[in-house]
Amino acid sequence: xxxxxxxxxxxxxxxxxxxxxxxxxxxxxxxxxxxxxxxxxxxxxxxxxxxxxxxxxxxxxxxxxxxxxxxxxxxxxxxxxxxxxxxxxxxxxxxxxxxxxxxxxxxxxxxxxxxxxxxxxxxxxxxxxxxxxxxxxxxxxxxxxxxxxxxxxxxxxxxxxxxxxxxxxxxxxxxxxxxxxxxxxxxxxxxxxxxxxxxxxxxxxxxxxxxxxxxxxxxxxxxxxxxxxxxxxxxxxxxxxxxxxxxxxxxxxxxxxxxxxxxxxxxxxxxxxxxxxxxxxxxxxxxxxxxxxxxxxxxxxxxxxxxxxxxxxxxxxxxxxxxxxxxxxxxxxxxxxxxxxxxxxxxxxxxxxxxxxxxxxxxxxxxxxxxxxxxxxxxxxxxxxxxxxxxxxxxxxxxxxxxxxxxxxxxxxxxxxxxxxxxxxxxxxxxxxxxxxxxxxxxxxxxxxxxxxxxxxxxxxxxxxxxxxxxxxxxxxxxxxxxxxxxxxxxxxxxxxxxxxxxxxxxxxxxxxxxxxxxxxxxxxxxxxxxxxxxxxxxxxxxxxxxxxxxxxxxxxxxxxxxxxxxxxxxxxxxxxxxxxxxxxxxxxxxxxxxxxxxxxxxxxxxxxxxxxxxxxxxxxxxxxxxxxxxxxxxxxxxxxxxxxxxxxxxxxxxxxxxxxxxxxxxxxxxxxxxxxxxxxxxxxxxxxxxxxx
Numbered sequence: 001x002x003x004x005x006x007x008x009x010x011x012x013x014x015x016x017x018x019x020x021x022x023x024x025x026x027x028x029x030x031x032x033x034x035x036x037x038x039x040x041x042x043x044x045x046x047x048x049x050x051x052x053x054x055x056x057x058x059x060x061x062x063x064x065x066x067x068x069x070x071x072x073x074x075x076x077x078x079x080x081x082x083x084x085x086x087x088x089x090x091x092x093x094x095x096x097x098x099x100x101x102x103x104x105x106x107x108x109x110x111x112x113x114x115x116x117x118x119x120x121x122x123x124x125x126x127x128x129x130x131x132x133x134x135x136x137x138x139x140x141x142x143x144x145x146x147x148x149x150x151x152x153x154x155x156x157x158x159x160x161x162x163x164x165x166x167x168x169x170x171x172x173x174x175x176x177x178x179x180x181x182x183x184x185x186x187x188x189x190x191x192x193x194x195x196x197x198x199x200x201x202x203x204x205x206x207x208x209x210x211x212x213x214x215x216x217x218x219x220x221x222x223x224x225x226x227x228x229x230x231x232x233x234x235x236x237x238x239x240x241x242x243x244x245x246x247x248x249x250x251x252x253x254x255x256x257x258x259x260x261x262x263x264x265x266x267x268x269x270x271x272x273x274x275x276x277x278x279x280x281x282x283x284x285x286x287x288x289x290x291x292x293x294x295x296x297x298x299x300x301x302x303x304x305x306x307x308x309x310x311x312x313x314x315x316x317x318x319x320x321x322x323x324x325x326x327x328x329x330x331x332x333x334x335x336x337x338x339x340x341x342x343x344x345x346x347x348x349x350x351x352x353x354x355x356x357x358x359x360x361x362x363x364x365x366x367x368x369x370x371x372x373x374x375x376x377x378x379x380x381x382x383x384x385x386x387x388x389x390x391x392x393x394x395x396x397x398x399x400x401x402x403x404x405x406x407x408x409x410x411x412x413x414x415x416x417x418x419x420x421x422x423x424x425x426x427x428x429x430x431x432x433x434x435x436x437x438x439x440x441x442x443x444x445x446x447x448x449x450x451x452x453x454x455x456x457x458x459x460x461x462x463x464x465x466x467x468x469x470x471x472x473x474x475x476x477x478x479x480x481x482x483x484x485x486x487x488x489x490x491x492x493x494x495x496x497x498x499x500x501x502x503x504x505x506x507x508x509x510x511x512x513x514x515x516x517x518x519x520x521x522x523x524x525x526x527x528x529x530x531x532x533x534x535x536x537x538x539x540x541x542x543x544x545x546x547x548x549x550x551x552x553x554x555x556x557x558x559x560x561x562x563x564x565x566x567x568x569x570x571x572x573x574x575x576x577x578x579x580x581x582x583x584x585x586x587x588x589x590x591x592x593x594x595x596x597x598x599x600x601x602x603x604x605x606x607x608x609x610x611x612x613x614x615x616x617x618x619x620x621x622x623x624x625x626x627x628x629x630x631x632x633x634x635x636x637x638x639x640x641x642x643x644x645x646x647x648x649x650x651x652x653x654x655x656x657x658x659x660x661x662x663x664x665x666x667x668x669x670x671x672x673x674x675x676x677x678x679x680x681x682x683x684x685x686x687x688x689x690x691x692x693x694x
Contacts, residue, residue, distance in 0.1 A: 003028045003066055003184055003212055004049070009058035009238075011041075011048065018044055022058070022238040024231060026184070028122075031213045033223045033245070036233025038448050038476040042216050045231075045238075046070060046186045049214075064116075065104060065123045069182035071174050073189050078169055084157040087143045090176035097134065101127040137181065146175045149201035150194070151360055167193035167361070174202075181211060188216045192473065196358040196499045200530070218472060218480040220245055221501040245477070250667065254660070261656055265649065266302055273297055313482060314430045319464035319492040323386035326351050326465045326493040327372050331381030334367060341367055342517045344381070349465070351386070354494045356504040356526065359514035365497045368514065369393070369467045372495065390463035394471055399450035404443035408433050408453055411442055415457045424460075431456040432479070448474035455483070464492040472500045501526060601691065608687045615680040622673040626666060633662045 002025055009022040018041040026032060034042045047053035049060065050070045062068075078086060104127060108120040130137070147157065150171045161172060170193040177185060191199045206213065206226050217223050223230075224244040232239050232248065241248045273293040280286035325348050332345040341364035349355065349372075357365045370376040372383060373393035385391070402411055413424045428438045431452045442453060451474040458466075471487075472480045484506045487494070498504055504511075504526040511529040513520040522529045636659040639645060645652050 002026070002061075003030075003063045005061040007059045007061070009048065009060075010056045011044070011053070011058075012056055019048075019055075019058070020237055024238070024240055026212060026214070028063075028183070028212055029210065031226055031228045032215070033227035033230045034214060034216050034232075035223070035230055035245070035248070035477055037478060040233035042233065043073065043188050046072070046188055046214070046216070049184075049186060063119055063123070063183070064107075065100065065127075066184060067180070067182040068184045068186065069177040069180055070186040071170070071177055071188060071190055073192060078161050078173060080160045080162040082158045082160060083152065083164075083172055084140070084143060084147065086161055086172060087147060087176045087179050088140065090180040091138045097127060097130055101131065138179070143175070143179050146178050146205075147172075149198065149205065150175050151198045171198070178205060178209075181209070184212045184214065185209070186214045189218065190215075191217065191219065191222065191499055194499060195361040195363075196526075197360055199499045199501070218475055218477045219500050219502055220477065220481055221505065223477065257660065263302065265652075266300060268647070268649075270297055270300070314427075314459060314486040315489040316459070316462065316486070316491065319462075319490070320388055320390070322351055322388045322464050322493070324351055325349070325386045326353070326389055327386065327495075328384045329371075329381070330384055332371065332378045332383070333380040334364070334371065334376070334378050340517065345517075345519070347512075347519060347521075349493060349495055351493055354507050354509045355496070355512055356508035356510070357495065357497045357512045357514060358499075358504075358526070358529075363514045364517075365514055366395070366469050369395070369469050369495065369497060373467050385465075389465050392458055392461065392463035392466045394454060394458045394466075394468040396451070396470055396473060399447070399454045402442050402450060402453060402457075404441070407439050407441055408445075409438040411453055412456050412460060416460050419460075427456060427460050448476075451475070452479075459486075462490065462492070466490060466492060466494050466496075468494070468496040468498075470498055470500075471496065472498065472503055605687070605690060608683060608690070612680065612683045612687060615676060615683055619673065619676050619680055622669055622676060626669050626673065629662055629666045629669070633659065633666065636662060 004026040006022060006024050009019040011017075011019040034045060036042050044053055048055060050068055081089065101124065104120055104123050108117060108124065111117055111120065136142075144154075144157065148154070152168075152171070152175075161169060164172065174190060190202065194202065203222070203225065213226065215223070215226060224246060227244050229243070230241045230245065230248045232241060232252075234252075241251050243251070273296060277290050277293055280290055327349040329345050329347045333343045334341045357368060359365055367376060371378055373391055373395075374383070375393070375395075406414075408428055409424060412428055413419070413421075416424065419427075425438055428434070433440075433449075433452070433456075442450065445453065455471065472483060475483060480500065480503065484503050487503075487507055494507065496507070506525075508525040509523070511522040511524065511526060513522065513529070522532060524532075636655055639655050640652070640659060645655065
């Protein structure tokens with residue numbers, strides 16, 4: 001059933017076209033993502049939907065009685081009521097809903113159109129359900145649960161909103177929207193002001209959310225997890241694609257291949273027509289045919305295919321080798337007034353580590369980076385650097401240090417004055433500043449553009465130990481993905497703070513969870529960490545292994561004092577069950593002690609061995625089929641690349657069709673291979689996790 005219909009939307013800002021004849025429909029219960037480069041109109045579309053931005057032309061039709069909730073990126077004015085009261089006030093009282101029900105029932109008796117009757121009947125059913133579940137869904141307890149999930153403390157509930165910072169006000173606004181449960185929920189970068197625990201909580205909340213969602217996010221994993229259709233701002237206009245972001249990339253590439261093929265056919269046709277015109281222009285007997293071909297060329301609407309999305313494109317040169325330990329925290333203590341972040345903290349950063357620091361806002365993640373970067377001095381203890389270490393540090397506040405009187409080119413060039421003018425311009429181009437744009441003054445740049453200048457300044461001279469604080473903020477989805485790919489080419493040591501799930505999963509080989517002055521160290525990426533935490537929650541009591549403190553340096557304290565400051569996972573015996581997790585913990589699970597336990601253990605081992613063998617055979621079979629298809633694809637590519645192929649349209653189209661079918665089959669088998677490989681690795685990890693027999 002339709003919740004929103006958009007017809008012929010047109011909107012221009014001066015010479016820039018945002019929407020041109022855009023049309024789409026949003027159904028009840030749909031999950032729709034909105035993507036496109038920064039500045040193309042994603043947030044503007046949301047403002048159009050909620051009525052904050054008038055259209056030049058076009059209409060929006062909403063289902064009768066539908067409610068809309070909108071979370072913008074900008075800080076909201078929420079007045080100054082107590083926090084909990086502001087969330088409770090987001091929902092009308094039960095009496096208001098009952099009055100709305102009576103009004104809708106009256107309307108049902110007055111309409112004759114069957115489709116409108118159906119819409120009203122559905123609205124009546126929804127209102128009855130809201131009334132029946134009002135006390136459960138809109139209780140004070142539920143409001144408190146949402147606030148706690150978004151990182152607020154119980155002691156915050158009675159604090160006036162005016163006492164909170166902009167980021168916490170945005171959380172309060174989000175809490176009100178989630179409590180209200182509107183029919184259409186518009187979320188514009190909802191994770192921007194959240195820490196990782198709150199991001200994970202919101203993720204679970206949205207999975208269970210039954211109403212319609214429209215979502216803008218620069219995090220690929222969030223889009224993939226919550227979206228089943230995409231509205232994309234393309235060069236052709238606003239387009240709709242079924243599926244998540246991964247499926248969009250596949251469909252868009254197919255679409256572009258078809259457009260490229262059509263363009264090649266047009267160009268071949270033009271060449272043939274021009275050759276005919278050139279050959280017979282002087283012959284009177286061919287004048288009619290010549291004029292016909294000239295008019296045909298003039299009328300031909302060429303397919304545009306040369307537009308490529310701009311994204312950060314950068315790769316790192318090899319770094320200088322350093323000692324085994326890159327940075328070591330020795331007895332570090334740090335406080336701000338009465339707030340004690342850590343005391344006597346001992347921890348190493350080893351060569352080759354790619355560490356993601358996660359934890360609640362205010363736990364001290366950024367402070368930890370600033371200490372390692374020597375931007376802050378510890379109250380006690382010391383930071384020791386390994387041999388040949390050169391630190392590079394990216395922080396969001398660094399954009400404030402950019403000289404606003406300089407051009408983009410000058411700001412980057414002064415970091416590497418020995419580089420040539422051409423090389424520096426090329427580097428600026430990699431960060432989307434090309435042509436005359438590099439001469440633009442940094443004083444007129446947006447927040448996102450300043451962030452890219454700061455990234456360029458750092459990454460042209462990153463050192464061999466790179467510290468980064470929320471590097472994907474202010475980047476659109478495509479640029480975030482491109483930055484992630486660029487960071488994957490960095491062969492040095494990386495320590496970063498991020499709430500960006502796909503960034504952490506792609507880059508991290510270790511997670512530091514910072515909470516209450518304690519750092520828990522986990523091998524692997526974020527998914528490995530989350531899987532570990534769930535396995536701890538669901539582990540049987542007899543399976544839980546004792547906590548083991550990691551020895552991180554010769555000065556690390558032992559005993560209860562040590563476990564208070566640095567802890568390894570509580571069930572360190574359990575290895576990560578996901579591919580690519582790196583290290584595993586070394587403590588054995590409880591050993592079998594009697595015959596029945598041994599018998600059951602042998603049964604499990606035999607069953608897993610059989611499943612592992614079958615999975616290995618399945619993976620090998622798929623690898624063989626993929627290899628054969630890739631050979632076939634290479635042959636087809638070679639044929640399509642031959643100039644004479646274009647002169648045989650039927651053969652060209654047949655080859656192109658075969659090529660596309662082969663490509664699709666490879667992609668299908670590759671997805672099956674990835675799934676089978678993950679299954680195999682999980683089975684192997686389960687087998688390794690079985691207790692050893694005496």
